[in-house]
Amino acid sequence: MKITVETVVKAKLNKVWDAWNSPADIKQWNAAQDDWHTTRSTVDLREGGKFLSRMEAKDGSEGFDFEGTYTRIVPHKTIEYRMSDGREVTARRPGGGALLLEAQLARARRAAEPRRWAAQAPRGFKWRR
Numbered sequence: 001m002k003i004t005v006e007t008v009v010k011a012k013l014n015k016v017w018d019a020w021n022s023p024a025d026i027k028q029w030n031a032a033q034d035d036w037h038t039t040r041s042t043v044d045l046r047e048g049g050k051f052l053s054r055m056e057a058k059d060g061s062e063g064f065d066f067e068g069t070y071t072r073i074v075p076h077k078t079i080e081y082r083m084s085d086g087r088e089v090t091a092r093r094p095g096g097g098a099l100l101l102e103a104q105l106a107r108a109r110r111a112a113e114p115r116r117w118a119a120q121a122p123r124g125f126k127w128r129r
Helices: 013-021 023-029 112-119
Strands: 002-008 036-043 050-057 063-074 078-083 088-095 098-104 126-128
Touching: 013 023, 023 036
Parallel strands: none
Antiparallel strands: 002 098, 002 126, 036 050, 050 063, 063 078, 078 088, 088 098
């Protein structure tokens, strides 16, 4: 199943692009709720490059690596990547300031999986099927 996530970001494109692709910035915004945080982030923004964000509960009770490989990069327009579990994601800016994410939704293998998927989308995104 594919889902689409859409949001309008009221900021200059360069600032949004940098926040999406800078490890220091990712550590600031990449949490679905206040009791989670990103403790480590790496980005090699090129086709074939890898990314990784280590997400953990602040109380240390659980955590996981959100990681994958970039498959297509069009600067300031499109990022496509394949996550380590095989899901494919496209983030693109078709115009008008909207950022669209299209992703495959994998079946949950255990109870933590739905929370992981929710944690991987920045706050403020609207989910639609």
